[in-house]
Amino acid sequence: MQGEDDTGLSGTQDGELGSAQATAADYPANDILAVIVDRAPQLSRSHRRIAEAILGYPRLFVEKPVEELVPWLGVSAPTITRFARLLGCEGLRDLKLKVMGSMRIGLPYLEPPTPPATLAEVSERVVMRAQDAILRAQQTIDLGALQRAIDMIGRSQMIYAFGSGGVSSWLVEEAHNRLFRLGLRVSTSSDHQMQMMLAATVGRDDVILCSSLSGTNPELIRTVKIAASYGAGTIALTVPRSPLAAAVDVALTPDVADVLDVRGPTPMRYGFLAVLDMLAYGAAVSARPAALEKLRRIKQQFTTYRDADTTKSLSD
Known part of the structure; x- marks a missing residue:
């Protein structure tokens, strides 16, 4: 030239x-x-x-x-x-x-997909993807596995909720938020070293509840194996056919595919959150009336000291 x-x-x-x-x-x-x-x-x-x-x-x-x-x-x-x-x-x-x-x-x-042209289209894509993820989670979750996880949670003396990364770290905090109010004892960690140490202290009546959107986290897999070796039950909220799913006693594996739009948040987290809510709701139903008494106490103190409106949500 x-x-x-x-x-x-x-x-x-x-x-x-x-x-x-x-x-x-x-x-x-x-x-x-x-x-x-x-x-x-x-x-x-x-x-x-x-x-x-x-x-x-x-x-x-x-x-x-x-x-x-x-x-x-x-x-x-x-x-x-x-x-x-x-x-x-x-x-x-x-x-x-x-x-x-x-x-x-x-x-x-x-070479990302064509972005939405308007803010209305942004909101539509987010909502449609969330709805699809939740529906896929409901359609693909193994109800037998969900029931076994509920039974394990209900019998536990202590629940250790482990996760790391952007989504799983707050999912395990949400597990704590949902389960403690049922009278269940829950401890959370998103630090792999702490997870390993806690796993080494478990008893046979304890449960490890872990979350991973990839299912390939080697530190988390190592942790559940350590806990299992000491007799604890292990539950994973993860993707199907993954190493983590194979390593635990009960695998909760909603088949929710991600979308290849890297600009937006992954809708997988909506599907995983729906399964976590299924687990917590099922545990609350199975634990009554003990769970109802714990929930009543929380509401009693909340309306006494924070807000007298009894129609509001239970201090979520």
Whole structure:
């Protein structure tokens, strides 16, 4: 291409590219897309054009042969090769392989679905996805497993609710919120080291109730195995066919698929919360009248000291 700037970094000559090249150790967890984003402001005009094409259309970049890339990008083949080597790749083929590796995880972030056009559409998507997740949870939960979990909870001397991460950490806090008011003793932790230590102190009448949206958390799996070795019962709220589901006595596994819209919150949490509410409601029904007396006491103190309106929710 006539007059194009084939230098790698602004103000850098071709002969100096060796000093600017990245090595394999420079990649953050082999994330070449992060390398491209980081270097983009310092790239020459031609190399920036290649970088923008990779970040904007990674699938097309990978699929096109070099003879189609040249007119598509508006740069020469040697310029593409120099760009690849500037990033520490052996050539175009190596660059494409690294881009493909990043696409395996990053494609929904690079080519997300069409966003909602209005705030009304935002609210509609959130509500529809939540409704679908709750309905899927109700349709796919194993009622036999749910009943066994309710029975274990009702017989327990102590319940340890364990989870970590953005969703499961507050799900186990919600488990505490729902179960303590039934007269059940509950302790929560989102710290893996503390979870392991607590698991080592359990008795045979204790229960571990854990939550994981991935079902592959190795520390949580280790914790439930430790607790089981001391005779505690183990329950997991997790995804079907996961290592965590296989590691516990009772697996509550709503089959709620995530949506590939990375801009929005995962609707899976609505499905998991619905199952947790099923568990708590079932435990309350099974525990009556003892549970009703605990609930009455809470309401009595709440109306005495906070709000005399007895129609409001039970201090949730």
